[in-house]
Amino acid sequence: MKVRTLAVALLAGGLAQLPADGLADGKQLAEANCASCHALARPDYEALGHTERLSRKGPPLYFAGNKFQANWLEEWLQKPQRIRPAGVFPPEVVKTSDAGDVVDPAKLEDHPALSADDARQVTEYLMGLRPFDDVLTATTYEAGTIAARMGQLNFSKFNGCDSCHQDSATSGGLSGPELYTAWQRLQPKFIASFIADPVTWDPNTLMPKGNLNESAVERLSNYLKLIGEEQP
Amino acid sequence: MRPLKTLKIAAGLCTPLLLLTAALPASSEEGKTLYKIYCAQCHGVEGFGNGVNVPAMSVQPRNHHDRSEMGARTDEELFKAIKHGGKSINKSVLMPAWGGNLNDDEINALILYLRELCCNNGG
Numbered sequence: 496m497k498v499r500t501l502a503v504a505l506l507a508g509g510l511a512q513l514p515a516d517g518l519a520d521g522k523q524l525a526e527a528n529c530a531s532c533h534a535l536a537r538p539d540y541e542a543l544g545h546t547e548r549l550s551r552k553g554p555p556l557y558f559a560g561n562k563f564q565a566n567w568l569e570e571w572l573q574k575p576q577r578i579r580p581a582g583v584f585p586p587e588v589v590k591t592s593d594a595g596d597v598v599d600p601a602k603l604e605d606h607p608a609l610s611a612d613d614a615r616q617v618t619e620y621l622m623g624l625r626p627f628d629d630v631l632t633a634t635t636y637e638a639g640t641i642a643a644r645m646g647q648l649n650f651s652k653f654n655g656c657d658s659c660h661q662d663s664a665t666s667g668g669l670s671g672p673e674l675y676t677a678w679q680r681l682q683p684k685f686i687a688s689f690i691a692d693p694v695t696w697d698p699n700t701l702m703p704k705g706n707l708n709e710s711a712v713e714r715l716s717n718y719l720k721l722i723g724e725e726q727p
Numbered sequence: 728m729r730p731l732k733t734l735k736i737a738a739g740l741c742t743p744l745l746l747l748t749a750a751l752p753a754s755s756e757e758g759k760t761l762y763k764i765y766c767a768q769c770h771g772v773e774g775f776g777n778g779v780n781v782p783a784m785s786v787q788p789r790n791h792h793d794r795s796e797m798g799a800r801t802d803e804e805l806f807k808a809i810k811h812g813g814k815s816i817n818k819s820v821l822m823p824a825w826g827g828n829l830n831d832d833e834i835n836a837l838i839l840y841l842r843e844l845c846c847n848n849g850g
Binding site: 545546548549566585586589591594595596597598650651652653654655657658659661666667668669670686692694699700701703706 | 760761763764765767768769771772775777778779780781782783784785812819820821823824825826827828833836
């Protein structure tokens with residue numbers, strides 16, 4: 496009986512001591528609301544292999560603090576808008592037709608919206624997830640400028656990014672995230688680092704790890720800056 | 728011969744075969760999974776070269792059911808195109824290099840599946 500009483504007392508004490516600050520609340524909120532679709536800790540990619548990609552429902556968030564712009568994230572969580580026109584895993588979202596594979600809107604799921612308070616707390620927690628600080632530190636990219644025509648050529652003809660990504664609401668492929676708001680969403684060094692070596696960030700990314708040199712990465716990153724800053 | 732002894736001999740004969748099977752580096756089934764993950768976005772979920780990205784592309788992706796086109800490519804050429812990109816075999820830059828995402832065994836598994844698509848299914 497004494498043991499049981501002690502256990503109850505410890506449990507009650509433990510619950511009473513749950514941290515009440517935003518970070519702890521944000522963690523709880525994220526674990527309760529986000530973790531069923533998003534990885535909040537690094538998946539065991541080595542054990543899971545590429546099949547991890549088949550069951551992924553949302554992009555991994557365990558490096559959110561190295562990836563997102565905090566202000567954008569907090570706003571987006573309150574008013575989420577689709578970033579991936581063909582969902583997180585396009586083969587599961589398309590249907591075959593005479594015109595080829597097309598997105599089946601019925602298979603696209605909307606992201607739930609959070610209250611302003613929850614969005615603030617979740618953002619605060621997610622922005623603390625920074626396992627790739629060293630990768631960003633090693634990234635030398637500094638935002639610069641590029642002429643629109645040259646940037647567009649780099650995005651399309653020279654590197655074929657437009658096969659999978661939109662650089663405007665009306666142009667570009669659908670399987671990757673749209674990139675005309677990438678500059679608003681993402682940290683500049685993340686953009687450059689991901690373009691150069693997406694596999695370091697996500698071993699099962701659908702983005703090919705090319706052999707782009709530093710200048711090519713800079714040109715593409717600067718193009719995303721150019722088109723991103725044109726967005727409202 | 729007694730049944731138990733027969734069984735032992737059979738097991739002894741089969742063991743090397745089992746080991747050999749386990750050591751096989753690539754299978755078309757694995758290739759099919761990889762195709763769905765990496766190739767379907769452009770080449771189509773059924774491999775007809777009509778993936779969801781095609782309306783935005785300036786070059787039509789290869790129809791992998793096209794027996795004559797695929798038959799004109801050796802496995803070595805397919806390997807090179809997948810690993811180093813279309814440019815490496817004087818084809819389109821829109822076919823990216825997947826060598827940083829997939830290892831050689833995985834690329835070989837993809838080739839097995841491509842051969843199944845083009846040539847073993849009435850392609």
